[in-house]
Every structure is written in C-alpha cells, then in structure tokens.
Amino acid sequence: MKKKIAFYTFGCRLNQSETAVIRQGFDMREYEVVDYRNDPDVVVVNTCTVTENGDADTRRLVNRVRRINPQVEVALVGCQAQVQKSQLLELPNVKWVVGNGRKFEMAEIMAEDGPDKQLITPTIRKNSFTVPFVGFEQNLTRANLKVQDGCDFFCSFCEIPYARGRARSREFDDILSEARQLSDAGHRELILTGINIGTYDYEGKSLVEVIEALEEIKALERIRISSIEPTTIAEKIIAKMAGDSKLCRYLHVPLQAGSDEVLQAMKRKYSVQEFVDFLLMARDTVPGICLGTDVIVGFPGETDELFEETYNLLLDLPFAYFHVFSYSDRDHAKSSRFENKIPQPVVAERSRRLRELSQRKRRMYFQQFLGETAAVLFEQQKRGYWSGVTETYIRVKVESEQNLKNQIIPVRLDTIDGQAVIGALA
Ligand code: SF4
Secondary structure, three states, rough: EEEEEEEOOOHHHHHHHHHHHHHHOOOOEEEEOOOOOOOOOOEEEOOOOHHHHHHHHHHHHHHHHHOOOOOOOOEEEEHHHHHHHHHHHHHOOEEEEEOOHHHHHHHHHHHHOOOOOOOEEOOOOOOOOOOOOOOOOOOOOEEEEEEEOOOOOOOOOOOHHHOOOOOOEEEHHHHHHHHHHHHHHHHHOEEEEEHHHHOOOOOOHHHHHHHHHHHHHOOEEEEEEOOHHHHHOOOOHHHHHHOOOEOOOOOOOOOOOOOOHHHOOOOOOHHHHHHHHHHHHHOOOOOOOOOEEEEEEEEOOOHHHHHHHHHHHHHHOOEEEEEEEEEEOOOOHHHHOOOOOOOHHHHHHHHHHHHHHHHHHHHHHHHOOOOOOOEEEEEEEEEEEEEEEEEEOOOEEEEOOOOOOOOEEEEEEEEOOOOOEEEOOO
C-alpha cells in the first residue's frame, strides 16, 4: 500500500514554490499526497523563521498532526530548521530536520535507511544554483518561478542571511527551462520569486535580462515581480512596466518604517526621502501601477512619535495596501540585542491601526478603476463567483455560468466588495 504523505508550507511565496519542488522529488508510485488532516504517515513541513509566530506555528502543527496519527513521522525543513537545528529535533515525532542547503533532497534522505533522528543542516554555499524539478502548482493559472536565493544586506531585524545564506542567483538557462515547462503546462502568469531578487546577477545577466528572455516565451502572458528591495530596482524595469511589456504593473517594495531614525537602526539602505522620490516616480511613470509594501511595527526604540511618522507617511504615499508585521526578536538578528523594546499591547494597537489603514487604502485604490474594463486572469470558482486577478493585482469576482478557469477575459469593474471588486464580463 502507498504511504500517505502531506506537505505543509509556512511563510513566504518562495517557500510555497520550494514546497512544490520538494514534492516533485517524491515518486508518486510510492506515495499518495493527502491533506495533513487526512491521517498522513509522513508530513513534510517547510518552515519559516521570520517571526516568533512562525516558530510557534511549527510546534502547533506538529502537535496537531500527532493527535491525528500518533505514529506520524515529521520532517521539518527550510529556514527554521537551518537556524534552530537540534532544538527542533527534540519535538515529538520529528524524525528529520533538514536545512535549506539539502531540503530538495528530502525524498532521497527519507528513502535511506538512516538513524532514527537526523539533523542535516550544512552551511549554505554562495554558488549559483539550479533547481532540480519543475514546481508545477496544482492551481493551473499562476506559478512561482524562483530566480534567486539568500541576501547580503543584513538588515538588523532579519535572520534570513543566516537561514538562507548569502545572495546567489539561479543559472539563467535553468530559469528559462522551468519557465518554458510551466507555461507549456498551462501557467499563464509567472511570479518571479527570491529573497532579494533585484540583486540577481548570473554571469553578468541581471533581472532585466531574465525578464526580457521570459517575454520571448510565446505562451506566457504575464510576468510579475514579487517583493523587491527599493534600492535594487533598475530604471529599465519601471520603463518596461510603463511600456508594452508582459511585466505586470505591480511593485511590492518593502518600506519597513517611515522615519529615518528607525530606518537607520534597521540598517535599511535608503532614507525616507529617497523612498518617497522613488515611489512617486513609479506612480507618475506607470499609469495605474499597484504599489504595495511591508512595514514592521514595534521595532526597538519606535516611540509614539516615530510610529506616527510611519503612519502619516503610509497615509500619504500612493500605496494600494501594506502587510503589517509585529516586530519580534530573532536569535541571529542584531536588533534582538537592542534596548527600548516596545511592550506587546502597544505593538498590537499600532498593528491594528495600520491594518485598518491598509484596508482603507486598498478601497481607495480600487475606487479609481470602477467603471473601467480590465483583463482578469481567472483562477477558481468559489461560492458562486469566479475569482481572478488583474495585472494590477486587483482581486475581481464575477458571476458566470461559463468555465472561466485559466482564461484572461475583459471585465467591467463595478463595485467594491471588501478587499475585492465585483465585476461583469465586458
Ligand atoms: S533585504 Fe533585509 S529584510 Fe530583506 S532578506 Fe535581506 S536582510 Fe532580510
């Protein structure tokens, strides 16, 4: 009988794409993939260590799968595995802890007749890399395409350079080969992912060259950049978005804080003014561009006044939304040793205010498109509505009897419904 295996992903888009690759490594003649709630024999958890919550989430998941099957064998792989190492191996039912350097070999590691508990977290080398399998997504519309890994920036709050190693780029031809296979399999939009993708550099080729080569793939219709550091965005990228390109008019640029004092303490590479200048230039150059950001609240030393600076900046800037993260100490991050930590209730209240502001900003962003027609890539049907996204990342829902899956169709945008827009086929 086939063994039942479940995969579970915490954290970012890159982790999602990597879980899809890990899954491809398993021989499906031997395994049946099930949901983690469906009594699996083995669970592979791709972990995240960005916040304390990520750590607690892993422990909770291990306990949950144990309650379902007390004999379950758990593999914890990825970022948290890389930095917390043996601590994780002590969790009940955890048999393998495998860091980022070898997680793609998970299937082979499991197949070996190794010791009862295995800790495999070698140092990650700085070399360029290839990805062993194509990470097809089950949902046949948009797929993640990994182009880069690691980071050399060492922001003071961030553990990623330790968890994922130094910045390195995926071999150019390897990216193109996966992109062709993904688009041949029906994916119409590819989302370029990595940790610091603007620093892509493979034998002199930059992210711009990657995008230009991807544009040559006929069946591919949209290319989207996921998150990108503000200081790494080439002018040519903005020019492409403004012109006739497959590159979506969408930029997610992490701001993290809206005061120079906090930005400096965070070791970010820009001042508030530089960020503002860039953002306004992008808005003025690319009509209708969707601009999103990340912000951390409660960084050590963030006084009420400094927080208000961030709040007011976010209020003024042309963002369509922001992701709000509550600061938490990470063992390897410099800021864990900073003084003036902010009490939890204050952090919670600041987060609440920013999340509420983000929702308002999203509605304001939607407002400008009502009555217009936009092309929507439809993904799935849920509760009577077909749902998809525009090039500018507006979630659109329409009622239709037709099967719209994986089609790009013009839709008239009619009304705002929470964090989405209801439309009608044009
Ligand atoms: S740019 Fe800063 S926040 Fe982003 S991964 Fe690198 S160190 Fe972390």
